[in-house]
Amino acid sequence: MAGRHPRPALDRALNLIEKDKKSGCWLWLARVSSTGCPLIWSQTRGCDVSTARLFYEKHKEEIPKGMRLWHQCGNRRCVNPDHMVPLAAYMTLTKSLRSPSVQNTLKTHCPKGHPYSGDNLKFDKTGKNRLCRACRNERSRIAMRAKYVPVSERKESTEDS
Numbered sequence: 058m059a060g061r062h063p064r065p066a067l068d069r070a071l072n073l074i075e076k077d078k079k080s081g082c083w084l085w086l087a088r089v090s091s092t093g094c095p096l097i098w099s100q101t102r103g104c105d106v107s108t109a110r111l112f113y114e115k116h117k118e119e120i121p122k123g124m125r126l127w128h129q130c131g132n133r134r135c136v137n138p139d140h141m142v143p144l145a146a147y148m149t150l151t152k153s154l155r156s157p158s159v160q161n162t163l164k165t166h167c168p169k170g171h172p173y174s175g176d177n178l179k180f181d182k183t184g185k186n187r188l189c190r191a192c193r194n195e196r197s198r199i200a201m202r203a204k205y206v207p208v209s210e211r212k213e214s215t216e217d218s
């Protein structure tokens with residue numbers, strides 16, 4: 058046993074995922090908890106850690122204590138940090154389940170019915186609010202058109218001196 062340095066959990070974890078091109082999910086191929094949550098042994102912490110958390114903290118930001126990750130793609134085996142949103146601990150969640158912000162987070166589709174997943178999913182600058190790429194593209198198309206239309210209308214109008 059002496060002299061053997063175990064590889065960090067993150068290194069090992071990278072070899073235990075399969076990236077699904079269609080959904081964008083990173084499917085966990087190794088051990089899961091009794092509730093289906095992907096787990097990996099951390100030598101440094103001396104305990105099992107959540108693989109999803111590990112990736113999220115590596116690629117995004119540290120998750121405050123008491124926060125848990127919500128899978129927006131609905132796939133518990135997925136550990137793609139882009140598919141994860143940190144939510145308050147379960148107790149807080151159930152208490153505030155009816156609040157509009159939580160309801161928003163739980164939604165899997167934008168108001169127009171585009172999915173909040175894969176390539177269509179974007180986050181705002183704070184990284185907390187989800188945006189729909191299809192709707193944003195649509196809005197910018199409308200904004201572009203709006204820029205041109207008033208110009209021609211103004212030309213026809215005689216109010217300008």
Ligand SMILES: [Zn+2]
Pocket residue numbers: 080081082083130131132135136137140
């Ligand atoms: Zn996913």
Ligand SMILES: [Zn+2]
Pocket residue numbers: 167168169170171189190191192193
């Ligand atoms: Zn949309």
